[in-house]
Each structure stands twice: as structure tokens, then as C-alpha cells.
Amino acid sequence: MKLNHARFLNRLETLAQFGASGVFKGVVRPAYSEPDLAARDWIAQEMEQIGLEVQFDPVGNLFGLTEGQSILLGSHTDSQPQGGWLDGALGVIGALEIAQASMEAGGPPISVVNFQDEEGRFGVTTGSAIWSGVLPLEQADRIVDARGESFAQARSKLGTRAQGWVDPARFSAFLEMHIEQGPVLDQRELGIGVVSNIVGIRDMRVQIDGEQNHAGTTPMSMRKDAFQALASFAVTLNAKIASYVTHETVWTIGHVDLVPNAASVVPGTVTFSMQWRDASLARLDQIQDCIFDTLQMVCAEHGVTFSCSEPLGIVPTQMDQSVQTALQHAAQELTPSLWIDMPSGALHDAANVAKLMPTGMLFVPSIGGLSHTFTEHTDPKDLFRGLDVLAAGVTRLWRRNSFPSHIA
Ligand SMILES: [Zn+2]
Structure with a gap:
């Protein structure tokens, strides 16, 4: 032709x-x-x-x-x-x-x-x-x-x-x-x-619940800060999955919603998106398990709780x-x-x-x-x-x- x-x-x-x-x-x-x-x-x-x-x-x-x-x-x-x-x-x-x-x-x-x-x-x-x-x-x-x-x-x-x-x-x-x-x-x-x-892609929403309080009067040791828990989760997850992901594996926290999102308030709740992509179904599962383990560990350390939506995606x-x-x-x-x-x-x-x-x-x-x-x-x-x-x-x-x- x-x-x-x-x-x-x-x-x-x-x-x-x-x-x-x-x-x-x-x-x-x-x-x-x-x-x-x-x-x-x-x-x-x-x-x-x-x-x-x-x-x-x-x-x-x-x-x-x-x-x-x-x-x-x-x-x-x-x-x-x-x-x-x-x-x-x-x-x-x-x-x-x-x-x-x-x-x-x-x-x-x-x-x-x-x-x-x-x-x-x-x-x-x-x-x-x-x-x-x-x-x-x-x-x-x-x-x-x-x-x-x-x-x-x-x-x-x-x-x-x-x-x-x-x-x-x-x-x-x-x-x-x-x-x-x-x-x-x-x-x-x-x-x-x-x-x-x-x-393949997996995608879910995670919510971390702590305790909203005054940012001036609440001592650091008594805080249940949802943002600090998220920050710690993101860093810990990176370290934990580094050993088995490939250079093509990607994971993203792309949307974060902090409540009440105010300068003088210890944040009580954070909701965020957690998405990960990989060519292997087994690795998608492995990362999912690691995300749950890490959330469990970090939230216990910070005295906060978490819940997740059903992970959705495409194989x-x-x-x-x-x-x-x-x-x-x-x-x-x-x-x-x-x-x-x-x-x-x-x-x-x-x-x-x-x-x-x-x-x-x-x-x-x-x-x-x-x-x-x-x-x-x-x-x-x-x-x-x-x-x-x-x-x-x-x-x-x-x-x-x-x-x-x-x-x-
Ligand atoms: Zn297109």
C-alpha cells in the first residue's frame, strides 16, 4: 500500500x-x-x-x-x-x-x-x-x-x-x-x-485518624498527628520495598487531604491516594502486603489508626x-x-x-x-x-x- x-x-x-x-x-x-x-x-x-x-x-x-x-x-x-x-x-x-x-x-x-x-x-x-x-x-x-x-x-x-x-x-x-x-x-x-x-495498576484511598488538637499547647509526646504518621509511612515504605522492586515499578501518593489543614492545629485526619504499578501480578500483591504492614507498624508507633478502601486496578x-x-x-x-x-x-x-x-x-x-x-x-x-x-x-x-x- x-x-x-x-x-x-x-x-x-x-x-x-x-x-x-x-x-x-x-x-x-x-x-x-x-x-x-x-x-x-x-x-x-x-x-x-x-x-x-x-x-x-x-x-x-x-x-x-x-x-x-x-x-x-x-x-x-x-x-x-x-x-x-x-x-x-x-x-x-x-x-x-x-x-x-x-x-x-x-x-x-x-x-x-x-x-x-x-x-x-x-x-x-x-x-x-x-x-x-x-x-x-x-x-x-x-x-x-x-x-x-x-x-x-x-x-x-x-x-x-x-x-x-x-x-x-x-x-x-x-x-x-x-x-x-x-x-x-x-x-x-x-x-x-x-x-x-x-x-498493571492498583489504586486505593487510605485514611489515617489521629487526634486534632492545639498546636501550641499539645506537647510533642502527647500528639496523635495524622500528618507525621503519613510522612513516616511514605519514607518507611520507600525503604522497605526498595529491595525487590524493579526500575520499572512505580508508586505514588498523588492526592493528600489534610484535616483541618490549618497552621496552628495538629492535624487529626489525613486521607490520601496510594497507587502502584508493576508488570508482575505477584509483585503488585507483594507491594500491597508491604503497604498494609507498613501502615500497621507506623500507625502503632504514632498512636493513630488507619482504614483503606478496596484496592482497585487492572491486571x-x-x-x-x-x-x-x-x-x-x-x-x-x-x-x-x-x-x-x-x-x-x-x-x-x-x-x-x-x-x-x-x-x-x-x-x-x-x-x-x-x-x-x-x-x-x-x-x-x-x-x-x-x-x-x-x-x-x-x-x-x-x-x-x-x-x-x-x-x-
Ligand atoms: Zn491515550
């Missing part, structure tokens, strides 16, 4: 106009917002013009379908409240270009998907999680966003767009191209990352070996010495779709490792390289998979 780089870049630039932030090429396009739905309508038009059959499903996942069995390519076009022009958009527009070029070349058959709410206004990778059966629709409908709107209310904005579900059985594989959203490729001056696996996901091999061979052929195998530390729709069909991912560099910010960027020559490798990988995969039926 003959890819048209100018047409691809032009579509990416056009998509960036929907919800343009006015800062660099940034976008404000949260799921189900006006600019999000307008962008999806525009993409639906483009799909139709290419000759794909357009179908929105009941939650707004947008499919551009080719007849019969096909390979599915895509990602998502919703953004974080402050997002960049490439996150998700690259995978959808790249899929459109490959679908169009393959249509012009007479194959392989490519369908395109634009998943809804990958950025998790309501859940975690909501649209693909529902489509792949990870999240029941009835449960999703009850999820409420930060402003109090329910998922059911949000998806009602689809109006007459919403049709039936698309049968996953019509696709033989799913491939998602995405910006890395991290510094590895950029720092090592590489062009392509073939994703080996997507790390680590291995990418399909045959898809990885096709992408590796394509990368080796087109950009020898410029590609590596690497894990994904960020969550993607591919982690859900992998439950339904052979799935793989391809990364291109993020300049400075920046993403989820208006200044996110990638050199167009890296975008073109990603597109070329993805197309070559898809072609290899299709030939390989359809070869036995040809000779049968």
Missing part, C-alpha cells in the same frame, strides 16, 4: 482544531463534551468518504467497518482536561490513513475504531472496557464524574448516533499506535517502541506474540537500530481489547517525555516512521494469518 504522509498530517492538524486550547497544539476535548462529539462526527464523515461503514455503539465508541473479516486499528480522540494533540488522536488518524491506503491498494482489509472516554472521565479506559466486557454497562451507567454527571446522562448526548454493539468476532487482531508519553525513546534517540506488555497485560513479531520484523526492515521492545507504563485501550483478540501496540517518541499537557509534541518524521512501521506490520500479520487459507 502507498501511504500518504501529507494527508495523514493534514488530518491530524484538522483534528487538533476541535477543542483547540490556543496554547501550542493543545486540546480540551473530554469525553462527551461538545468538541469531543464534533470531532467524532468529523471522523465519521472521513470514514464514510474512505468507504468504511460507520457505526457508533451505545456508549459512543466509533467504528469504521470494512466488509468481512478485518484487522482493527485505532485508539481514542477524547482528551484529558488539558491534553495534547497526539495522545490517542495519532492512533485513530494513523488507522484512517492505513485503511484508506489499503483500500486504494486492494488490501489488506482494515477497520478503524475510536474508543470513547479512554482518559477516564468516568472510569478507566471506559469505552473499551465496556466493549470488551471488563466493565458491565449497568455498572458504568452509575459512575459519576467530578462534576456530578452520571455516565448514563453523558452517553445520552449521543442521541440518534447510538446504534448496536459491534461484534468483536469480525476482527482478527487489534493494533494501537500511540505516543510513548514517557522519556525512554526520546532520551535514547530511538524511533519505535514495540510494546511487550502493559503494566498486567501481555501483548500477543504474533503481533509483536510482525511489528518487530517491520521495524527491523524499515528502521534497523532505531527500535526496541519496551513495556507500557501507561494504561491503554489495548489492555482491554487484548481480552478479545490478539493485540499489539507501537510507540513513537514523546519530545521531553511530555504528555497530558498542551505542550505534548512529536517530530512529524517520527510520526511518519510510526505510520510506516504500523502499516508494514499489519501487512505482514495479514499475510501470515491468511496464508494457510490461500493454499487450502
